[in-house]
Amino acid sequence: MSNAILEKAALWKKGHLYEDFFVGQTFQHHWGRTISESDNMLFSTLTLSFVPLYFNRAYAMQQGHPDIVLNPQLIFNVALGLSVEDCSEIGGPFLGVYDLRYHRPAYPGVTLIASSTTVEARISGNNPAVGIVTWETEGRDENGDLLVSFRRSNQVRRREGASQ
Template sequence: MGLWFEELTPGLVIEHQIRRTVTESDNVLFSTLTMNPQPLHLDEEFAKDSEFGTRVVNGLFTLSLVIGLSVTDISLGTTVANLGYEVVEMPAPVFHGDTIRVVSTILDARESKSRPTQGIVKLEHRGLNQRDELVSRVVRSALFHRRPAA
């Protein structure tokens, strides 16, 4: 189970234990399922001539993975909805074979004015590769359930 609104206090830092190694299949499947024909993701011969020298992982896959790796510890069964994304940064590329881990920080939390059983939480998720390079930074707001009355 995730954390209730009351447990998501500003300043709380969570180093998520679940990590994920990104595969070629992840990248190709995600890119094709989302109708993204960008050759930097799909065409190794094209990508060899790019500044990266090889294919790079679709950034939207990386965004989804970084948030997904936080779900078990933070929002599994306790969130109502994502409300918005204020920051989405990709300061370094992700490549096939990179292992991503996530560190989340609670930036702000306030009671909902219109929903007394819920609260709004602002979270930052930082995705790091196996070399501890920052590959993704996401700041988002989400609506969480308050702890049910006993």
């Protein structure tokens, strides 16, 4: 790459530090993601989720579904992935998921749209250079129907470390 191009390049700020979060803050995560039948087949195979509902259309229809059911773990992972840019892209240890709930089945072709609300933000008792932030994330389909919800927490670096 030429020096002229590098000189014109600007750093794009990514992620948020602890001080950027406040309780009640809501993020509407960008774009959403349409989940295809092939996404579901590949995910279910790679994770050894050999549940017939996820890859056998005739079986799913015999169970009363209109089509193959999307693997709920795939729905969760897509919603979590959509939230990363706004909530945890800057890094910091992932502390876990809590209260994971699947609200209804979803089928190939659904477009998942996610949002997250900051529900807790506190300074770490063990390491005052970081905060612990918890978000409640919801994944909805294009009609606004709730598919998945969960809470998750991350350690997030503080802007000034422990000096604040």
